[in-house]
Amino acid sequence: MNLLLVDDDAVFRDAFVRWMHFKGHHVTAVSSGAEAISQCEKHDFDIAVFDLNMPGMSGLELLQRVRSLSTIEVVILTGQGTIESAVSAMKLGAFGYLTKPCAMGDLEERCLAALEHRQLQLDRKAPKPVPLRRRPALTMIGNSPSMREVVRLIHRIAPTDKPVLIQGASGTGKEVVARAVQQNSDLSDQPFVTINCAALPDLLVESELFGHQKGAFTGATTDKPGLFEIADGGTLFIDEIGELPLALQPKLLRVLEDGSMRRIGGHQERIVRVRIIVATNRDLAAEVQAGNFREDLYYRINVLSIHLPPLCQRTGDIDRLVDHFLPHPWTIEASAREALNRFDWPGNVRQLSNVLQRATVLADANMITLDDLPAEIAGRASAVRSEVHETARPRFNINDQDNESIALDDISKAHVLDVLAKENGNKASAARKLGIHRRKLYRLLERYQSNDNSAQMTS
Numbered sequence: 022m023n024l025l026l027v028d029d030d031a032v033f034r035d036a037f038v039r040w041m042h043f044k045g046h047h048v049t050a051v052s053s054g055a056e057a058i059s060q061c062e063k064h065d066f067d068i069a070v071f072d073l074n075m076p077g078m079s080g081l082e083l084l085q086r087v088r089s090l091s092t093i094e095v096v097i098l099t100g101q102g103t104i105e106s107a108v109s110a111m112k113l114g115a116f117g118y119l120t121k122p123c124a125m126g127d128l129e130e131r132c133l134a135a136l137e138h139r140q141l142q143l144d145r146k147a148p149k150p151v152p153l154r155r156r157p158a159l160t161m162i163g164n165s166p167s168m169r170e171v172v173r174l175i176h177r178i179a180p181t182d183k184p185v186l187i188q189g190a191s192g193t194g195k196e197v198v199a200r201a202v203q204q205n206s207d208l209s210d211q212p213f214v215t216i217n218c219a220a221l222p223d224l225l226v227e228s229e230l231f232g233h234q235k236g237a238f239t240g241a242t243t244d245k246p247g248l249f250e251i252a253d254g255g256t257l258f259i260d261e262i263g264e265l266p267l268a269l270q271p272k273l274l275r276v277l278e279d280g281s282m283r284r285i286g287g288h289q290e291r292i293v294r295v296r297i298i299v300a301t302n303r304d305l306a307a308e309v310q311a312g313n314f315r316e317d318l319y320y321r322i323n324v325l326s327i328h329l330p331p332l333c334q335r336t337g338d339i340d341r342l343v344d345h346f347l348p349h350p351w352t353i354e355a356s357a358r359e360a361l362n363r364f365d366w367p368g369n370v371r372q373l374s375n376v377l378q379r380a381t382v383l384a385d386a387n388m389i390t391l392d393d394l395p396a397e398i399a400g401r402a403s404a405v406r407s408e409v410h411e412t413a414r415p416r417f418n419i420n421d422q423d424n425e426s427i428a429l430d431d432i433s434k435a436h437v438l439d440v441l442a443k444e445n446g447n448k449a450s451a452a453r454k455l456g457i458h459r460r461k462l463y464r465l466l467e468r469y470q471s472n473d474n475s476a477q478m479t480s
């Protein structure tokens with residue numbers, strides 16, 4: 022047990038510290054309320070024992086302040102004449118009290134009971150353990166020279182504990198590579214936690230990454246550990262690092278340098294051991310030049326980097342990916358295969374996968390023909406728009422003036438998805454065209470996706 026003793030009686034303090042050390046416990050002993058508060062801000066104690074009658078800060082005030090700082094359980098020591106105030110202390114949340122003089126063994130026993138109580142409380146609050154599901158085996162398709170080089174780098178980089186920077190355009194497979202690094206590292210059976218900085222508002226990114234103390238801001242109704250604490254001992258994948266707010270970058274730099282961090286609104290310094298993998302589709306060096314990304318952080322994360330080539334530069338891989346994505350017993354006509362090989366795939370592997378999924382819905386007899394491919398891929402002259410679908414589109418024409426029952430939300434959804442399709446699924450340029458921030462686009466897409474999912478569940 023890690024215990025804090027607060028008592029101005031030096032003789033009692035020394036005796037109790039000696040007894041507890043002899044019994045194998047760790048005790049920090051101080052003589053005043055002010056020292057106790059400062060210790061609680063710096064360390065996590067399981068139990069506190071303190072005398073109610075101390076000069077300076079009263080025992081009751083100390084109890085209130087200590088309980089607001091941590092989940093510590095408090096045992097009160099009191100003289101015969103002050104049992105009433107000990108009872109008030111219990112009403113304020115103290116675990117128990119003992120009257121002085123008391124035997125050291127009795128006090129130790131009371132502390133052990135408080136420890137057991139605390140453990141039960143913490144267990145009750147802790148999220149129920151989620152049954153471990155076996156992670157699906159990772160498949161990374163590619164045997165082109167550029168992808169063989171990527172695989173070689175993954176094997177080189179994975180066993181180190183250094184940060185990894187993965188760069189590449191949208192849909193090239195940055196998350197696939199991040200998982201491959203983790204699965205080939207010594208941390209493969211430890212947590213793999215992910216966060217996408219572009220999908221969250223700034224304050225939420227900070228609170229997700231670093232956690233917060235209860236009351237740190239409006240809505241922070243409980244203490245919450247951040248992803249760094251959750252990933253402790255494992256790997257944290259920070260996607261779209263280029264979107265990390267400038268104000269937060271020094272905090273990330275600090276964790277990268279010495280593993281230290283604090284929750285928002287917290288005073289306690291925590292140390293975490295987390296392997297960090299970051300990804301971006303931005304040119305981070307250019308972002309540094311433009312003043313959007315800190316140079317020191319850039320050098321810290323750019324120790325080991327992997328650059329993913331666009332799909333159109335992976336000779337032979339389109340055929341391999343087609344065979345991988347097509348479910349059994351589907352096949353593809355030679356002319357359709359040629360068309361897929363001719364196309365330049367601005368949305369990369371994700372776009373190819375989406376096009377094949379769509380084709381299997383449209384085609385008959387388990388065979389994909391040229392007719393089942395979007396016009397601009399099949400090379401038909403009437404090509405009007407790309408067919409990248411991230412979520413289902415509403416089935417109406419947004420120019421249909423007669424349809425007065427169409428909700429405004431549906432019109433905006435159709436417009437957003439149309440622009441996204443025209444930009445071949447590139448969210449950054451779609452957001453620019455729509456005149457909205459990229460994070461807003463991510464939020465909209467998530468909302469459409471979850472609406473679609475719940476519609477599917479209720480239909």
Ligand SMILES: Nc1ncnc2c1ncn2[C@@H]1O[C@H](COP(=O)(O)OP(=O)(O)OP(=O)(O)O)[C@@H](O)[C@H]1O
Pocket residue numbers: 160161162163189190191192193194195196197198260302370371374
């Ligand atoms: N080499 C590959 N083999 C098999 N599937 C792949 C490969 N690369 C990407 N994919 C698939 O393509 C899709 C997009 O991949 P991923 O999410 O890793 O891309 P990304 O570069 O992280 O995209 P974004 O920048 O938009 O976040 C996923 O469904 C992924 O499984």
